[in-house]
Amino acid sequence: MTEKNWPLYEVFIRSKSGLSHRHAGSIHATDDQMALDNARDTYTRRNEGVSIWVVRSSQIVASDPAEFAAFFEPAKDKIYRHPTFYDIPEDVGNM
């Protein structure tokens, strides 16, 4: 039997409660449970996490870096979405 390449999983780790999960890297595993175990052994040997997410890399939908300018363009000219756009007299105090 020829060997099959094991699926690739992306690993996300919450380093402590209160923080978001953050991408750590990837690992290979044949199934979800093995992916969790391998992610733990690879990325949290020193208590770097309190929670791990793994997801098959093939399941991730990503924006295209080549198209990034056009993709994010709609947000570019809307400076009125930022608080600094507005002039409030200093006398009003903190706002």
Added chain:
Amino acid sequence: MYTQGLDQAGSKPRRRDGLETDAQLAAFQARIDADEKIEAKDWMPEAYRRTLVRQISQHAHSEIIGMQPEGNWLTRAPTLRRKAILLAKVQDEAGHGLYLYSAAETLGVSRDQMVRDLLDGKAKYSSIFNYPTLTWADIGAIGWLVDGAAIMNQIPLCRCSFGPYARAMVRVCKEESFHQRQGYEIMLTLVRGNAKQKAMAQDAINRWWWPSLMMFGPNDEDSPHSAQSMKWKIKRFSNDALRQKFIDATVPQAEFLGLKMPDDKLEFDEQTGHYRFGEINWQEFYDVLAGNGPCNRQRMATRQQAQADGAWVREAASVYAEKQAARNAA
């Protein structure tokens, strides 16, 4: 370093016919010059990708093969404490290998392919791991000198232009400090022991010092492709600069141990503030790289055997996963 800046013949900016325009190459270089990080899916010159795949996979292979010399002493560590430490250290190296394979895979090469290239003898790994670990003191010398040299190399790589490699290096560097300190502690314990133990420590340095210096790769004038890597900010310091830094850092540490590096020409130069040192035996270096070091064949055979021995486990895991998936689908 673990990649030794070798065989980068492919890193000359050769172009994919018609696919890489001057404008693209200039825009890419401008991003690098502006200290922007390059991510895996970004446009990059083919030569940049090739150089990184080669360097990162060599680096990964070095971590994996590097487990063998130390693994040799796992069952014979002098105390349970030392055994637990060494086990954790060797396990870290396996982890480093995995971080690095993972970084290389973002460039579109599969881990299985990289592993095959290693097992077929097509891929290189660091020359240092082809030397034998003859005594327990070698475990001390490796942690202190070999991991020490690796740290010198890996710290600048944390700022490498390729994001996934840089991030993997940050992770690795956080773990390396323990490796070096546990090694130096072994040396300290030995030199504070009896005369035989101290002699054992000196003997280990005698054998590991020069190969450690070779880890930084050939002299700058014999490393013609370094310039391109520097321009791409994959490499930040030259081989000779890093080697000098390593020597300046470790010679006083040897003095503290009451041990001597095996180099009659080693001498502090007041004017430059650096140590002068003797000629490195580059013939030995190239011989080891060509496959004729003391342990090359053994290292490869062990790796191939491990891969073969694990085949049934990998196969069983794949079949089990398929069955589970089929059952869940039903």
